[in-house]
Amino acid sequence: MTQITALDKANILSEALPYIQRFFDKTIVIKYGGNAMIDEELKDGFAQDVVLLKLVGMNPVVVHGGGPQINDLLDRIGKKGEFIQGMRVTDAETMDVVEMVLGGHVNKEIVSLINKHGGKAVGLTGQDGHFIRAHKLLLKNEAGEETVDIGQVGEIDKIDPSIVTHLDAADFIPVIAPIGVDSEGESLNINADLVAGKLAEVLHAEKLILMTNTPGVLDKDGNLLTKLTARRIDELFADGTISGGMMPKIASALDAAKSGVNSVHIIDGRVKHALLLEVLTEQGVGTMIRAK
Secondary structure (H helix, E strand, O other): OOOOOHHHHHHHHHHOHHHHHHHOOOEEEEEEOHHHHOOHHHHHHHHHHHHHHHHOOOEEEEEEOOHHHHHHHHHHOOOOOOEEOOEEOEOHHHHHHHHHHHHHHHHHHHHHHHHHOOOOEEEEEOOHHHOEEEEEEEEEOOOOOOEEEEEEEEEEEEEOOHHHHHHHHOOOEEEEEOEEEOOOOOEEEOOHHHHHHHHHHHOOOOEEEEEEOOOOOEOOOOOEOOEEOHHHHHHHHHOOOOOOOHHHHHHHHHHHHHOOOOEEEEEEOOOOOHHHHHHHOOOOOEEEEOOO
16 A cells, blocks of 8 residues: 655645635534444544544534444344334334433444544433424325324424534534424434434534435436436436435435535445545545535
8 A cells, every 4th residue: 555645644634624614613414324333443433523523613413323223122122123114113112222222322322432532522312402392203105095103203393403502602512312202292213314404404504414324326227326406306206216214314315405404415424434525525425415
């Protein structure tokens, strides 16, 4: 391998300057999920990236998933996870597991890693201050006629940004588990992509970055689609190119773009330092979505 000299490193750092200037004091909402949450080296790299973005003047806000970890615990208690239209079916027992994994283990691990690298992370769920208000989600069946009850799964009514804004202003890095609460105080499991998208809207974020286990959005031949508009996304939904777990991700990305988030990126979390590549270089590592 070619050895990088001190001058090479200096040149690389100087090339990041325009991006640091452009995104200084801007909010960047990051949905953190997939392999980046399982591989130890990727986890460490993600935490370093988030701390670096904060130190150069940006305001990263992390919303995390935890699907593989939830599945692991369900398997251990002899319960099979079930999904309908990309949403986890969540009965009362599964909801207990979701709260334990997302609000407990996963959230605390991310907070600990960020703090280990010099950040000031604070863990939250939407139950804290009831800042994520939601109601029970009822899906339509494939015929679009009958509703399908998938348990304690939430659809967002409102997100109060004040807690996150106060934390940002005090140089803390919010780390948010996607658990909401309804009018009766019942906990609801909410898709993390949807929480990240709505949070990006209410915070007037500059960027929404969704980290996943694919290079981005792929066409039917497996080719990466680097730029997408609302019209093209509608076509991809219609012909079945976008389906399953990618559906809520794309829907959230598009809603955020239409609601004023300047750019939305679906990036490959399996690439080391994917976050820095997306924010601080021209290269990028995925699909960018804009309203037009």
